[in-house]
Amino acid sequence: MMRSEQYQRVLHYFDRDGDGKISASELSHRLAMMGGELKLTEAEVAVESLDSDGDGLLNLEDFIGLMEEGGEEEKMKDLKEAFEMYDADGNGFITPKELKKMLKKLGEFKSVDECKAMIKQFDINGDGVISFEEFRLMMQ
Secondary structure, X not given: OOHHHHHHHHHHHHOOOOOOOEOHHHHHHHHHHOOOOOOHHHHHHHHHHHOOOOOOOEOHHHHHHHHHHHHHHHHXXXXXXXXXXXXXXXXXXXXXXXXXXXXXXXXXXXXXHHXXXXXXXXXXXXXXXXXXXXXXXXXX
16 A cells, blocks of 8 residues: 555544545544544644645645654654664764674674774765764665
């Protein structure tokens, strides 16, 4: 099933009156039915900020934007957490020694020279360490 078809099905679930769009009250009501809580005033703010055509409702395109935006934030948070695991001293860079130490924890035994070679593959600016931005690009 294509992603847009999945979003269409979810939008249809939220769309109680069948107009193909989600109102603030529909959003609040369905989230409550699913065990969540979103006050009507909060739902109104969310709909207003995402509403691309100014009609006060979320269409499919708006809804997809909502769903994918949250996913990107979550991915970025997960990447930062993973990066911090490797960046043992917290200086914002993964050094060959830090990479070696983390790989050892994961059951992979590499020499510092092997770790330098691994870093070199993704070290865009050639400084011998991996920054978060280089790590992010590497993980895509």
